[in-house]
Structure formats: structure tokens, C-alpha cells
Amino acid sequence: MANRAGVSTATVSRALRGLPSVAEGTRLRIVRIARELNYTITPSASHLASGRTRTIGLVAPYVNRWFFGQVIFGVEEVLRAKGFDLLLYNIPDASSRDRFFDVMPLRRRVDAVAVLSMPLSKEQAQVLTGLDVPLGLVGTEMDGFACVRIDDVAGATSAVRHLTMLGHRDIAHISGGGPAAHSFTTPRDRARAYHDVLEEAGIGYRPELEAVGDYTVAGGERAMSALLSGATRPTAVFAQSDEMAFGALRAIRHSGLRVPEDISVIGFDNHEFADVLDLTTVEQPVAEQGNLVAQILLDLLESGGKPPPTMMLPTHVVVRGTTSPLRTR
Amino acid sequence: MANRAGVSTATVSRALRGLPSVAEGTRLRIVRIARELNYTITPSASHLASGRTRTIGLVAPYVNRWFFGQVIFGVEEVLRAKGFDLLLYNIPDASSRDRFFDVMPLRRRVDAVAVLSMPLSKEQAQVLTGLDVPLGLVGTEMDGFACVRIDDVAGATSAVRHLTMLGHRDIAHISGGGPAAHSFTTPRDRARAYHDVLEEAGIGYRPELEAVGDYTVAGGERAMSALLSGATRPTAVFAQSDEMAFGALRAIRHSGLRVPEDISVIGFDNHEFADVLDLTTVEQPVAEQGNLVAQILLDLLESGGKPPPTMMLPTHVVVRGTTSPLRTR
DNA sequence: CTGAAAGCGCTTACAG
DNA sequence: CTGAAAGCGCTTACAG
Structure with missing residues (x-):
């Protein structure tokens, strides 16, 4: 490629990267020849020489x-626009998680x-910190990470208040989240909001009205069945996710x-099927969280510096057909 | 690392890759020291020297x-097990597609x-072939690719026959697929099966009973509305995907x-929500197609050789609550 | 079983 | 604005 264009490899490198220190004519010629030859810079060689992988x-x-x-869609979208790759x-x-943090293929x-909504142990966070690259986190919060999330307490509070205001x-x-729920912000915050709203409404907490799902449809179904066979119907x-609400x-x-005549149901997420199933829920921007974390990481890469403060994205209740005022039986 | 262990970098390389030509004692020592130092081979350097990226x-x-x-889940699962990375x-x-095939970041x-279920033009296929690496394709078929798919004609035939056998x-x-449907196997094959079954049942084809969705819930809803306002109710x-059926x-x-009293509905895929919505459908193995294509690519990488013949995975009708025998009105 | 040496294909001061 | 040269961190014949 270099000799084909009659210049050094250094100039080819500079021209193809668009560095300003290349004569316009030279650059044009090199770019043209690169196209003709279907030539692309070998990323590995570039990485080895420069230290930059252009990969997240x-x-x-x-x-x-x-x-x-x-x-993932949101993250990929931003990366692609900037010519970054996504691994x-x-x-x-648990086993794949252990293996991942042990081998650390990154x-x-x-x-x-970028780490998506999951609980990280101190040790796991340290392994990531040890990578010595900018770190992003979606859906929760942790020291040393650039965090993009929603306010789960606020979101869940609005969900449960929606129910209390309907008279329930x-x-x-x-x-x-099951047993690990207390160690992960999402289930913990949403549960706290539930308890607090009941408290503030003077209703109080009754353990028999709580059941554990695992953020899946099947888990939500099991939990609801258990609730229905309890002493208090x-x-x-309030389901912590739309999937469980389904x-x-x-x-x-x-x-x-019948729903909502006998029982009102509110979920959390505004899943694409919430509309299909006419589910009242708390909407959160999801792809946007991906966009944002990717953008923040790219900015950090460009400018260096510390992770910015946590970004909290807004949520709001979307009222549909599965909630209605309490009817006295 | 090498001098820390008192050996050459060549030996470190051999030991860490588990080559047989390393004394057991040496290997153990190197592996131990590598752990202590948190040392990992730099993939880019390895790629540059060996030509292998261990990335799909x-x-x-x-x-x-x-x-x-x-x-994606299925592909990733197999790759991870083999220590391969996934880009x-x-x-x-259209614009991101054009850009992708133009820049060819791969x-x-x-x-x-591995390419997932999408229509490729001759030119696009050629760009991929020009990469000179094993190519896999899920959900459709094309020369030069190792293909994993289902028999769409068979699947759709069983769906439509299910309806004819109920008396409809x-x-x-x-x-x-809209206007491009004829150029992509999935919509084309499923449509052909619909036509053929009607033909063989002596019913014949009526264009007013066809409407175009785009494999989305909203598209299916629009299409169904159009059908309901047509001359023949x-x-x-038969919807070509569960999402459209929803x-x-x-x-x-x-x-x-009412469904199924007034109208029976059958979809295609056995989407995770088909069960939730009690939708009769045609099940296809999906994650398995990802597993398979990944496995085939890894095999090809190991042994060289031509892509194996297309693998067809079985489908079958899952009868649920949205289909029932024709009731005379 | 192990090492010295070349080389993979870039980028980056440095010099001009 | 451009080039020569060193170097990034590995792998791979080749030799012993």
C-alpha cells in the first residue's frame, strides 16, 4: 500500500487517520488508493503501536x-456512530460470572x-478497576463507575402511590432478586419505596402480602399464585417488573x-408488551441509558478525567387498563 | 514476566498456551507467576504474530x-465456552447497513x-466472502455460508394445515417483510406455504385475505385491522410471526x-410471550440455531474445509387457546 | 525442552 | 509536510 502510493507507511497511517499534518493532495491520493486496494488498517497492529483499541x-x-x-441497542448505536467496536x-x-472475573477476557x-444492571461484589469491582480503563454502569451505582440509572425509589413510590390514591x-x-435482593440497589430501592409508601399512608407492612419473583414471567406467576392463596387477598x-406483572x-x-375489577396490577419498566397487555406501569427510558453510558465513556476516553456524577433519568407512571379504583365488595 | 520466571518470552508463550513442548515444571512455574503478576497475553500482539484473533x-x-x-445468547454461549470473543x-x-458494508469494520x-437472519444482496455477500474467513448464516440460506435454519415451508405448512383441519x-x-419480502427466504417461504396449502385444500387464493405486517406487534395490529375492514371477514x-399475531x-x-370463537389465530416462533398470551404457534428452536452456527464456525476454524451442508432444525405446532374448530355462525 | 531472532503491521517521537 | 527508525508484545520456524 505504502509503496503503491509512493509514500512511507507513516504517511499512509497519518493520511488514513485524517491527521492535519498531511498535504491535501497526498491524503486524497492515499485514500483513493486505499479504496482501490480495499486496504484497511489492521486494528491489532494499530492497538499494539498506539495502545488504543477503539473497542468497548x-x-x-x-x-x-x-x-x-x-x-445493548442503545450502547451499540452510539459506538457505531463513532466507529468503535463492541465486545x-x-x-x-454464577459459574460464568466467576469464570469471567477470574479470566478477565477484557x-x-x-x-x-460498560456493565449492565447487575450486582457486583467488591472483589469483582476491583478486578474491573484493575483494568485501568473508564468504567460505566447502567441501572445501579458504585464508586469508580460512571453511572446512568433511574431513581428506583421515586419510580416505585409513584407506582405504589398510584395504588393508594385509587383507594387500595x-x-x-x-x-x-430473591435472597440477594438486599445487596442490589434495584430490588432493594423498589422494595423500600413500597414499604415507605404504605407507612406514610398509615397502612403498615404485612409480610403475608409480599412474595418473591425473579424478574421473570414465570416467577411473577408463582409469586401471585402464592399471594392469592394467602390469608389476605x-x-x-405492585410488581417490580413488567415481566413479573405479566x-x-x-x-x-x-x-x-378479573383485572382490574377484583385486583389492580401495576408493573415497572414499560416493557414493549406492557402496551399489548394493557398494563399500567412505570416507564423508564432504557435505550437512552445505553446511549448515555456509551457517550460518557467515549467522552472520558477523549478528555480523561474522573467519572462524572451519576445521571438519574426520569420515570413516570403510564396508566393503562390494569388499575382502577378500589371497589368495595 | 519472562525474566521474572527466568525463561524466554517464547517459553512463556508456549507455556501459557499449553503447548506440549514445555517441561511440566516450567509450565507450572510460569502459570503460577502469571497469576501472581496478573499477567495476560495481549490479544493484539498475539493476533499480529499469529494471524488468529480468537474473535467472531x-x-x-x-x-x-x-x-x-x-x-445472540446461543452464539455467545458457545463462544464463551471456547474462550472466543464476540464482536x-x-x-x-438501510443507512447503517450500507455504511457497515462500505466500511467493513470486520x-x-x-x-x-455469523450473520443473523437478514436479506443480503449479492454485493454484500461478496464483501463478506472477501473477508476470507468462515461465514455462517442463521435463518436463511446463501452460497458460501454455513447455514443453520428451519424449514420455513414445512413450518408454515403445518400452521396453515392446522387451520384447515379445524374446518377453516x-x-x-x-x-x-413488505416490498422486499420476495427477496428474502423467510417471508417468501412462509407465504408460499400459505398459498400451497390453500391450493391443495381446494380453497384457492384471495388477495383480499392478505395483509402485510413487518414482524412487529404494531405491524400485525395494522394488518389485522385492515383485514377486519375488508369484504370477507x-x-x-396465520401470522408469519408471533409478534404480528400479538x-x-x-x-x-x-x-x-373474540378469539378463538370468532377468529382463530396462529403465529410462528413460539416467542416467550406466546405462552403468556395463550397463542397457538409454530415452535422453532432459536438459541439452538445460535449454538449450532457458532459450533460450526469454530469447527471450520479448527479443521479448515468447506462449509457443511445446511442444517435444518425441526419445527412443530404448539396448540394453545387461540385456535379452535370453525363454528358456523 | 528452550532460546535467539525475525517478523507481524502499525504509530510516534525525532529530524529535516 | 514527510520519512527513517524504533518499538508495541507477541509467535514461529530454526537451531541446539
Whole structure:
């Protein structure tokens, strides 16, 4: 390529990267010849020489769930526009997670890392910090990461208040996260909001109105079935995710009860199917969180500096057909 | 690292890759020291020297739709197990597609490429072939690619036959793909099966019973609305995807009709929400197609050779609550 | 079983 | 504005 154009490889490199220190004529000629020869810079060689990979690592606990697909979409969109590549790591279970943090395939492979909504142990966070690249985090918060999230407390508060304002008092809660829930902000914050709203409404907390899902439809269905066979039948349910709310809808209808006449249901996320199933829910911007974290990482790469303060994106209740005022039986 | 262990870099390289030509004691010592020093081989240097990237490129038209999320999951799962990395490219629209094939960011970056269910022009296929790496294709078929797919004709045939066997004759069709449908196997094959089954059942084809969706819920809803306002009201509908079937269900219920009493609906895919919405559908293995294509590419990388013949995975009808025998009105 | 040496294809001071 | 040269961190014949 270089001798074909009659210049040194250094000049080819500079021309193709658009550095200003190349004569316009030279640049044009080199670019033309590069096209003719179908020549591309070899990224590995470039990385080795410059230290920059122009690649971002994306670590996700799931790639085949709606929320994560949306965030991945958002991240990829921004990266592609800037000519960055995306290396995707899916670590859906404990063993793959352990293996990932042990092997750390990201080492010397990426310029920055984005982690999608998942609980990280201190040790895991340290491994990432040890990469010595900008770190982003979506959906939760942690020291040393550039965080993009929603205010889960505010979102869940508005959901449960929606129910109390409709007159409901026997409000059940389908929580997420199981035993690890207390260590992860999402389930913890949403649960806290549920408790606080009941408290402030003078209703008080009744453990028999809580059941654990795992952010899946099946989990929500199981949780709702358990609630329905309890001593107090709730007149309303707050599910920590739409997927669990969908499961709850199924369980309620299976039991012969009607929504919202007998039981109101509100979810969280505004999943693409919330509209289809006419589910009242709390909307959060999802792809946007992906966009934002990618943009922040690219900025950090360009300008250096510390991670900016956490960005909180707004949520709001979308009222649809699964909630209605309490009817006295 | 090398001098820390008192050996040459060549030996470190050999030991860490587990080559047999290293004394056991030496290998153990090197591996231990590597752990202590948190040392990892720099992939770019390795690539530059060896020509192997241990990275697969995955090109998808969508990353935030159920089908694609499942396939990506399947591909990633196999790659991770083998220590390969996954570079993800999402090209959802014409402009990003053009740009992708023009810039070809995969060049000199990956050992193999998997393309997920999307129509490729001759030129685009040639660009990929020009990469000179093993190529995989999921969901459709093309020369030069290792293909993993289902038999769309067989799947759609079983769907439409399910309706004819229930006595339906006014069977509508919600097709996918719009104007480009004829150039892509998925919509074309499924449409052909619809026509053929009607033919063989002596029913014949009526254009007013066909409407175009675009594989989305909204598209299916629009298509169904159009069908309902047509001259002939269908008693059954075959939608080319579950997402479109979900939209159809909505449109039908909005119009005051009941499913399956007034209209039977069958979809295609067995989407995770088909069960939730009690939709009769044609199940296809999705993550498995991702597993398979990844495995084939890795095999090709190891053994060289030509792409194996197309693998066809089985489909079958899952009968749920949205289809029932024709009732005479 | 191990090492010295060349080379993979770039980028980056340095010099002019 | 451009080039020569060193160097990035590996792998791979080749030799022993």
C-alpha cells in the first residue's frame, strides 16, 4: 500500500487517520488508493503501536431479556456512530460470572467497559478497576463507575402511590432478586419505596402480602399464585417488573378473578408488551441509558478525567387498563 | 514476566498456551507467576504474530427483538465456552447497513463471521466472502455460508394445515417483510406455504385475505385491522410471526370480536410471550440455531474445509387457546 | 525442552 | 509536510 502510493507507511497511517499534518493532495491520493486496494488498517497492529483499541467491552447478565436488549441497542448505536467496536460478554449465572472475573477476557482488549444492571461484589469491582480503563454502569451505582440509572425509589413510590390514591390498602408486592435482593440497589430501592409508601399512608407492612419473583414471567406467576392463596387477598399488586406483572396477570386470570375489577396490577419498566397487555406501569427510558453510558465513556476516553456524577433519568407512571379504583365488595 | 520466571518470552508463550513442548515444571512455574503478576497475553500482539484473533463477528439486523436476543445468547454461549470473543454489529436500517458494508469494520478483526437472519444482496455477500474467513448464516440460506435454519415451508405448512383441519376456509395471512419480502427466504417461504396449502385444500387464493405486517406487534395490529375492514371477514389468521399475531389479537379484541370463537389465530416462533398470551404457534428452536452456527464456525476454524451442508432444525405446532374448530355462525 | 531472532503491521517521537 | 527508525508484545520456524 505504502509503496503503491509512493509514500512511507507513516504517511499512509497519518493520511488514513485524517491527521492535519498531511498535504491535501497526498491524503486524497492515499485514500483513493486505499479504496482501490480495499486496504484497511489492521486494528491489532494499530492497538499494539498506539495502545488504543477503539473497542468497548459490554458486560451483561442477560442478552435475551427486553431491558438488556434495549440497553445493548442503545450502547451499540452510539459506538457505531463513532466507529468503535463492541465486545459483548454475557454472564447469566454464577459459574460464568466467576469464570469471567477470574479470566478477565477484557484485559488489554478494550478502551473502556460498560456493565449492565447487575450486582457486583467488591472483589469483582476491583478486578474491573484493575483494568485501568473508564468504567460505566447502567441501572445501579458504585464508586469508580460512571453511572446512568433511574431513581428506583421515586419510580416505585409513584407506582405504589398510584395504588393508594385509587383507594387500595391491601397492596401486595412482588419483589425481585430473591435472597440477594438486599445487596442490589434495584430490588432493594423498589422494595423500600413500597414499604415507605404504605407507612406514610398509615397502612403498615404485612409480610403475608409480599412474595418473591425473579424478574421473570414465570416467577411473577408463582409469586401471585402464592399471594392469592394467602390469608389476605390483595386488591392491588405492585410488581417490580413488567415481566413479573405479566405473570401476575396470568395467575389472577387463572384463578378466575378479573383485572382490574377484583385486583389492580401495576408493573415497572414499560416493557414493549406492557402496551399489548394493557398494563399500567412505570416507564423508564432504557435505550437512552445505553446511549448515555456509551457517550460518557467515549467522552472520558477523549478528555480523561474522573467519572462524572451519576445521571438519574426520569420515570413516570403510564396508566393503562390494569388499575382502577378500589371497589368495595 | 519472562525474566521474572527466568525463561524466554517464547517459553512463556508456549507455556501459557499449553503447548506440549514445555517441561511440566516450567509450565507450572510460569502459570503460577502469571497469576501472581496478573499477567495476560495481549490479544493484539498475539493476533499480529499469529494471524488468529480468537474473535467472531456477529452481524444482526436487530439486537432488541426476542428472536435475535435468543440467537445472540446461543452464539455467545458457545463462544464463551471456547474462550472466543464476540464482536457485535447491529445494522437495523438501510443507512447503517450500507455504511457497515462500505466500511467493513470486520476486516482483519475476526476469525469468522455469523450473520443473523437478514436479506443480503449479492454485493454484500461478496464483501463478506472477501473477508476470507468462515461465514455462517442463521435463518436463511446463501452460497458460501454455513447455514443453520428451519424449514420455513414445512413450518408454515403445518400452521396453515392446522387451520384447515379445524374446518377453516376463510384463512387470512399476515405476511412479513413488505416490498422486499420476495427477496428474502423467510417471508417468501412462509407465504408460499400459505398459498400451497390453500391450493391443495381446494380453497384457492384471495388477495383480499392478505395483509402485510413487518414482524412487529404494531405491524400485525395494522394488518389485522385492515383485514377486519375488508369484504370477507376471515375466520382464521396465520401470522408469519408471533409478534404480528400479538398485534392481531389486539386488533381483533378491539373490534369486539373474540378469539378463538370468532377468529382463530396462529403465529410462528413460539416467542416467550406466546405462552403468556395463550397463542397457538409454530415452535422453532432459536438459541439452538445460535449454538449450532457458532459450533460450526469454530469447527471450520479448527479443521479448515468447506462449509457443511445446511442444517435444518425441526419445527412443530404448539396448540394453545387461540385456535379452535370453525363454528358456523 | 528452550532460546535467539525475525517478523507481524502499525504509530510516534525525532529530524529535516 | 514527510520519512527513517524504533518499538508495541507477541509467535514461529530454526537451531541446539
